[in-house]
Amino acid sequence: MIVLREAVEATDLGFILGKKFLVIIAIATIVIMGAAGSFVYGMVSELPNIGDVKSVIKSQTTYIYAADGTVITKLFHENRTIVPLKQISPTLQDAVIAVEDQRFYEHKGVDYIRIIGSLIKDIRSGEFSQGGSTITQQYVKTAYFSPEKTISRKIKEAFLAMKLERNYNKQQILEKYLNSIYFGNGAYGIEAASQSYFGIPASKLNLEQSALLAGIIRSPEGCNPYKYPIEALKRRNLVLDMMVNQKKITAEQARVAKSRPLALQPKAQHY
Structure with a gap:
């Protein structure tokens, strides 16, 4: 009987301790969730207001980033022409995407699949990259x-970025992005870039021109076609290959575009 009583008491003690442990876990969870909620609320409450692309661009300082995310310079007056x-x-739009x-x-502003892929790539390479940002996030960062x-x-x-996606459709976001992004050589937005490099409006860009400009976005200085034409050509051809892989163009279209020179307008005419 004594052995049986001790076994029952041990069981009761284990039950009580287990119950207390669960209570502690529950309290800790509530505290952590509360802290997380407060943190998120603080982040959201400090978000800037979303405005029209024209007013945002005019009211904000523009920071120019290098490929590694560092700031090259910041400007208040820019060579930019906003176009719908x-x-x-459409070829340029496809190339950029x-x-x-x-x-x-x-995605809805944040591409979790891409973020995970970038993290895996970073772990394998042992280096930190700037990959994973969507077009929406890039626009938000710039604007x-x-x-x-x-x-x-x-x-x-x-x-x-997620808030922007809830307030604007994809076409509006893409328009904002293409009018705000830096294309190097003092050209801000696709219209200024098209005029600067080729002397034509953005509506007239052909396949190889579109691929070149799309390739410049990631590294405006490193892919500057006036300074580094070979690197710019490689990047242009990479964009063409990606367009083939995503079924935006055919392999034959890419082959023809790759066979063509950069055909930039003379730097002296570049503004």
Whole structure:
């Protein structure tokens, strides 16, 4: 009987301890969730207002980023002409989406699949890259934020990108992006870039021209076709290959485009 009583008491003690442990876990979970909720609320409450692309561009300092995310310079007055999406070559739109954000029409501002892929690539290479940002996030970074590199700012970028996707359709976001992104050589936005490099409006860009400009976005200085024509050509051809892989163009179209020279207008005429 004594042995039986001790066994019962041990069982009761284990039950009580287990119950207390569960209570502690529940309290800790509530505290963590509360802290996380407060953190997220703080992030969201500090987000800038979303405005029309024209007013945003005019009211914000433009920070120019290098390929590694560092700031090259910041400017207040820019060579930029804002144009509606209907005045931008559909081929250019396809080229940019192919190289910068191939899941653009599928995600809601943040591409979690791409982020995971970038993390895996970083772990394998042992280096940190700037990959994973969607077109929406790139626009948000350019239009609304300073160049500081902090976790909180990256979180704000993601939240604002998702907010932007809830307030604008994909065509509107793409238009904002193409009018705000830097294409090197002092050209901001696709219209200025098209005029600067080729002396034509963005609506007239052909396949090889579109691929070249799309390739410049990731590294405006490193892929500067006036300074580094070989690198620019390689990047252009990579964009063409990506367009083939995503069924934007045929392999034959890519082959023909690759056979053509850069055909830039003389630098002296570049503004």
